[in-house]
Amino acid sequence: MTLADLYSIMPIIITAGAALVVLLCGPMLLSASLTAIGVTASAAAGVWAALSTPTSTPAVAGLAFTPLARFLIPLFCFAAAITLLLSHSYNERRGIKGEEFPATVLFALFATCVLPCATNMLILFLALESVSFAFYILVSMDLSRAESGEAGLKYLLLGAVAAAFTAFGFALLFTGSGTLQLSGALARPENRAIISAGWGVILVGMAFKLSLVPGHLWTPDVYQGAPAPVSAYLSTSSKVAAAALLLMLLGLSPPMPELRVPLAALSVLSMVLGNLAALRQQNIKRMLAYSSVAHMGYLALALLSGSRDGYAAVLLYGAVYTAMNLAAFGAISSLSVEEERELITDYAGLGFTAPLRGGVLALAMISLAGIPPAAGFIGKFFIFYSAIKGGAITLAIIGILSAAASAHFYLKVVAQLYMHRGEAPAPRPVSLAEGLALCLASLMILVIGVYPGPLLGAIEAALH
């Protein structure tokens, strides 16, 4: 191993080191300085990854700083930094103490940074599971709410079943191809039955992780039970990581023909049922959970198209979705008083009493609904464009119709913010860290929405 190898996996080393430093020095330092260490480390890792040149030769066994990693690591670091900024005052209000919280966020970031660098299935699987482990802990971190622990247990049990499915899929791929390299997942003439069975089982596991119908049942409970900053992080990084895993296994080639029907079924069911279930939700976090089911259905549609355009649309939507959900859950977290505002009606009139946070929440909702100039429009446009170009016209039409119907429940929140007067308790003044996080997330929504060129260029480079 040379110095150049060390430099190329420096983002991983930075995040791992920062997690250990936070955990070890936690008792001696104030919680504000722990958050500062975490934010600095994530920003440093993200900037380092964005500025270094990718290679395809492994730096250490099983890890290479690939072009995909160069695109995804900054995205994961952005999400982690925003989560840490949001969680500081949220944790103070809710009485979540200790260094475990920032340390676990950094461990999750470490695992998400390892995932796109993996060059074999072992590292890929271990990284995916480490992400999930960190999230099991983060979800159940709020000891003062009964829902939090309950959500953690539900997530863990279903996540463990999903992990068993994914591992069985990897086992079948290995048995069929005789190699643990990622190329083992590609279709080949010998042992085709075993490999396609492996892909089918992996798809079941990934349907749980991506919360595609029918593996979505945990999503609303976990989003509702988890602390709001954790929901923000969970709904962005873990979903993007799972989508990245599928992209890496596919290796830029179209999915096997046997997989087209299951993928299409998962996509249609998620788009339709996710949006229909979100229509009747009164609780804002459950509404966002079902909306995330629908959004992952759009993502599956882009995967199905199997073209380079489709995979570029997956990465673009990953970035767009990260920005939108960080803004939405960030505003929810920052607007919480002693308790979180659970019902959509609790947000009545907050557009006037808390203009910044109300505005960010409204922007996030407009973007989730896919209304230009927000980023959600660009993301949805490229997904449906690639689907129609790939020949999945019926699916694209179903998707567009369900996306149009979804505008109803997103705009309901905007209407509550600006067209109703509520008696809800006034929010506390926004803290500096929260304001910074919300501004960064909404800036990302607007920049991608108005000027997507640089991001599209980065995605083009990531897929080479």
Place this chain on the structure above:
Amino acid sequence: MSVPLSHVLIVASLMFAMGLGCVVAWRANVIMMLIGIEIMLNAVMLTFVGGSAHWGIADGQLFALMLMALTSAEVSLALAMVVYLHRRKQTVNTDNFDSMKG
């Protein structure tokens, strides 16, 4: 190898299905669900070891060893959570963990 690969795969698939059946049928009890998940993961390890023997390489055995470490981490986390929730609710019956609906 004296045992054909297809036999290993059939046994492993049956074990996997039985583990899944245990998780689905004993949904009421967290401990039984954890046992079912354990059985599913053991089926995975069996597949890896069988595949390793078939191809004559050690990669699959390495994966199986890593899975053991991963499983123990998972179970310790799950049991910690079970103990914590048991203290709160005095039960390991999942039907009583129903504070969220919708």
